[in-house]
Amino acid sequence: HNGQKVEADVVATFLPAGVVESIYAVVNRCDVEVESLTLEPIAAMNVTIPSDLRLLNLAMIDIGAGTSDIAVCRDGSVVGYTMATVAGDEITETIMREFLVDFPTAEQIKANLAGTVSFTDILGLEQTIDARVISSAIQPALSATAKELAQKICEVNGGTVPSAVFLAGGGSKLVGLGAAVAEALGIEPRRVAIAGSHFKSVVFSEEENILDPIYATPLGIAASAGLGLISNSYRLLLNGKQACLFRSGYMSALDVLLMNGFTYGDLIGRSGKSLMVYVNEKKHVFYGETATPSVLKINGTAEAPSTVIRSGDNIEFTPAVSGGDAVLTLDQLLTKLELGLSAKVNGSIATGDQMLCWGDEIVTDISEAADDLFTRTADAKSIEAGSNEILPSTSTATGEWHFILNDRPLTLPAKTGGDPYYLMDLLECSGIDFDHLNAPVAMKINGENGQFTQILKENDHVMIHLMKKEDN
Helix, strand or coil: CCCCCCCCCCCCCCCCHHHHHHHHHHHHHCCCCCCCCCCHHHHHHHHHCCHHHCCCCEEEEEECCCCEEEEEEECCEEEEEEEECCCHHHHHHHHHHHHCCCHHHHHHHHHCCCCEEEEECCCCCEEEEEHHHHHHHHHHHHHHHHHHHHHHHHHHCCCCCCCEEEEECHHHHCCCHHHHHHHHHCCCHHHEEECCCCHHHCCCCCCCCCCCHHHHHHHHHHHHHHCCCCCCCCCCEECCEECCCCCCCCCEHHHHHHHCCCCHHHHHCCCCCCEEEEECCEEEEECCCCCECCEEEECCEECCCCCECCCCCEEEEECCECCCCCCCEHHHHHHHCCCCCCEEECCEECCCCCECCCCCEEEECCCHHHCCCCCHHHHHHHHHHCCCCCCCCCHHHHCEEEEEECCEEEEEECCHHHCCCEHHHHHHHCCCCHHHCCCCEEEEECCEECCCCCECCCCCEEEEEECCHHHC
């Protein structure tokens, strides 16, 4: 495909990595292991709405103290979840302000809105008030909470109203909340119900009344783990330690490495920066050190990053080490080229210990006989001309591929199955921050414009850089 601009609307929900890492850190310090992780709204859904009812478009709201978790199902599966930052505390705080009581007293009043309610306010005065007066006082906060929950339900349900809603969690017991949610959604009150009636399809107890909606999330977590409804329960070792995982389904070694703090740079490494100088108007390039490649072993055998990981695998990974930059003093340059001891750098007399920089111009009393002493000069010319004869082909003998990327040697390991390298494979090695581009990217192969899917050949000369105005 060719084009100048691509746009896409993407809606994504991310669990901060720090949350998962903190959970694993605490559990590991207690000398126990994490069996599995799941999301609270999904767990609550597993007991609130059984799988055989999920062909219907239904919503579940688990109303806690500070937040409410929302999950929506239709066509047989959970299609989305989200969180609302309104919950039971909105009502509790309203009662505190209206009737001058502390938080625990307000919680008790909220839970007993029937008949008359007696309490002692913060002034020490005994109060007995009709519950209808309290219900009237909290009505604005109740309506605002219901409208926020209804809005979140519709957002995660693709902009439409579900057929019915289940309320779970301690906040679901608030008198009048179900009717307020129904009014906010524009559905009949009978289509908003308290969860609990379906708990018995997956859990039971001979001693406790577990049909209370407050148990939706803890019962959901237990049932999800016990019935095998969580598919991300991998147990892996990475460099001798339990790996942090939070993923369902297919997982590769690369996924594990990226989820545990490693980067693409750790896989490949970078060759050191080259040093280019002009000596008596001739261009000389001194190459930086090549990177030491990474080593990935799974159960003791060298494998590719794309290898599918299975529970119980032992992964050993040694990151790549970037090569050192080419560094030369004036004395070292003159010695390499067998030139005289005196020279000017950028028009000024320089001492022998002066460090050379990219693009420096050195003038010496070089003789014509010394012109051919530096063999890399020819290589530099070949690079500029886009020659494919810079390095000998070793991909067949060693399994490695060699390229010249932005005038620097680049060595990459062979791909699984012997697949070739494409131009797009070298984007990560170019040093360009593709997340913060401020100019178009120019790509050339051996001096010709290249395409993302163009296949590379051994020793190809590739240029990937941000375009300047003069490039247009």
